[in-house]
Amino acid sequence: MIPTANLAALLLHAARRHPDGPALIWRDQTWRWADCLDRVTRAAAGLRAAGIEAGDRVLIHSRNSNAMFESMWAAWMIGAVWVPTNFRLTPPEAAYLAESSGARAHLIDAAFPDHAAALRAANPSHRLTVALGGPLDGADADWDALAAHPSPLDTPVDVDRDHPCWFFYTSGTTGRPKAGTLTHGQMNFIVANHLSDLMPGLTHRDASLVVAPLSHGAGVHQLSPAARGAPTILMPSERLDVAEAWRLVERHRVTNMFTVPTILTMLTRDASVDQYDHSSLRYVIYAGAPMYRADQIHALRKLGPVLVQYYGMGEVTGAITVLPPHWHTTEDDPAFPLASCGYPRTGMDIAILGPDGAVLPTGETGVIGVRGPGVFAGYHGNDAATRDAFAHGWFATGDVGHMDARGFVYLTGRASDMYISGGSNVYPREIEEALLLHDAVAEACVLGLPHPKWGEGGVAVIVARAPVAEAALRAHLEGRLARYKWPHRFVFWDALPRSAYGKVPKRDVRARLIEQGVGFDQDASA
Known part of the structure; x- marks a missing residue:
């Protein structure tokens, strides 16, 4: 003690x-x-x-x-x-x-x-x-x-x-x-x-x-x-x-x-x-x-x-x-980490972890691990979850991202949100970021659904603050994202579901899409 x-x-x-x-x-x-x-x-x-x-x-x-x-x-x-x-x-x-x-x-x-x-x-x-x-x-x-x-x-x-x-x-x-x-x-x-x-x-x-x-x-x-x-x-x-x-x-x-x-x-x-x-x-x-x-x-x-x-x-x-x-800056200045959530807190250490728990090199994408005196003592009454969280000597956050040479961390999304389209990993967060740069888009939620050709295809749920056509959103993504990351479908809702904690649970979004019959036909070619 x-x-x-x-x-x-x-x-x-x-x-x-x-x-x-x-x-x-x-x-x-x-x-x-x-x-x-x-x-x-x-x-x-x-x-x-x-x-x-x-x-x-x-x-x-x-x-x-x-x-x-x-x-x-x-x-x-x-x-x-x-x-x-x-x-x-x-x-x-x-x-x-x-x-x-x-x-x-x-x-x-x-x-x-x-x-x-x-x-x-x-x-x-x-x-x-x-x-x-x-x-x-x-x-x-x-x-x-x-x-x-x-x-x-x-x-x-x-x-x-x-x-x-x-x-x-x-x-x-x-x-x-x-x-x-x-x-x-x-x-x-x-x-x-x-x-x-x-x-x-x-x-x-x-x-x-x-x-x-x-x-x-x-x-x-x-x-x-x-x-x-x-x-x-x-x-x-x-x-x-x-x-x-x-x-x-x-x-x-x-x-x-x-x-x-x-x-x-x-x-x-x-x-x-x-x-x-x-x-x-x-x-x-x-x-x-x-x-x-x-x-x-x-x-x-x-x-x-x-x-x-x-x-x-x-x-x-x-x-x-x-x-x-x-x-923070309003300018698109390359000297600033514009899309970063910051650098490690005083007394804390961060690493980007691969699937086997090995620390990945600078710039590579993996699960964010953290250690230091700010980390909790474990989950009450759930030893299995505690062991899983600390399996590789770091607390695995479940968030995916990378770190640059200066130590700034960039979040890509939750590991559970990633989907694979045409053999490539797609992280919804960067797509949502790009869509939100369009003036007509108030909120965006992207997730993957089964696709007959690509394995999974992206569906973007948009809450618009002004009328906007799907073609305009695709044109907006041109030059901002590689085409394999583009959503295959756009769906427009008045609001996104939120949990009691104010977050948007993607499982609820997915359930609603399925309930509405949103998906990809067997002959889908896009």
Whole structure:
């Protein structure tokens, strides 16, 4: 065992340095750091009095709120494991997370009574249900009552480096979600790494706006402002109101925000971006998927040189690559890694792996492998998946890409997305990138379907922002992509399906195409 700092110490330190400073702002209420510490230490005592102990899992199914923010610190104070769900999951989906994690406590937003019942029924380990934000049938306690416990805890429990603190569930796009085990030692590294690579110079005078659920990347991100005593501002509701986001940026002089490319594009393409003062922004961090070049250029023109990209995933808690503001440009300058997701994060190592796990030379395409203190401890209750992920001494991300001579990484797509057409590997990501450079294309999703001549043929599903003919899209690809990569068919939809995590599951796209009878006839010659 190697003793390390309990993550809850970040909250204690911020409250000691800045007791009267704003810690959390939500709707019309502001909680000072001293307020947060008081509520968290009392709620932690309340959880312990209810029988929740170190090592127990505390599942929370909630929209963003002060209780969501407080619950993670309270769980860590007693050495419990925080298990957040995405509030958009259905009751059966959330129930699977409760059962697979073995959660002893369920913290449930009062807006989700059906979820509360489903979790109780599915999880034999359950001992305690806590209602958040209002009354809930079957609840054993209320969060605000726990946060008023008469005997607050003085200090967090002792933990070691490998003590689990967070079960970070994967999106489950290729099967059942898996719980990545994040530890106190790993997450302390992540906080320091984020401050170093994503938001250098952050202080208590900064302010962070949250425009995504705290259950995943946004929750990880807000630990860094907390470490510096900077306030976190939550959107007033779970619905993204773009104009309200920009109003909050102006009102609170927001300096940083974490988002994903789709949301960043919505923020910068809405007319309200020009109606509010956003000159306070220093770091607009986007991750979760590569950003299409056309959208990146537009965002840079609207916001200036403040974009920070990182490539990561739950198992590595975002810490794989970084592309800071000075490596972004609106110009087609060959000195800049225009299509890159960045270079290795401080303290992390990256390799491109071949099918046998051997490290490939510069420029060759393979699976991206990563190692370093930001990598998780493995999948909870799934030793086989853990062994597979680390089979060759690196954590295999499942993403395909290559690295140039300077160490910049270029994503091609998921290994599972690749298809073989006429004996050649085709990676949908680069086709989607090319299509999105057409002004009429809002979204593009490319995948391979069985083809009688080529083995597999590409089908491009297009969401258009203006009428566009298939011939115009083919002409647009001329000179941009080798012809063997061109889609054999184009299909136009009003919208792409999205998972509860905001991603486009290609298995759902494929199922819908098959349901609609889209495919290639036996006499197809194209």
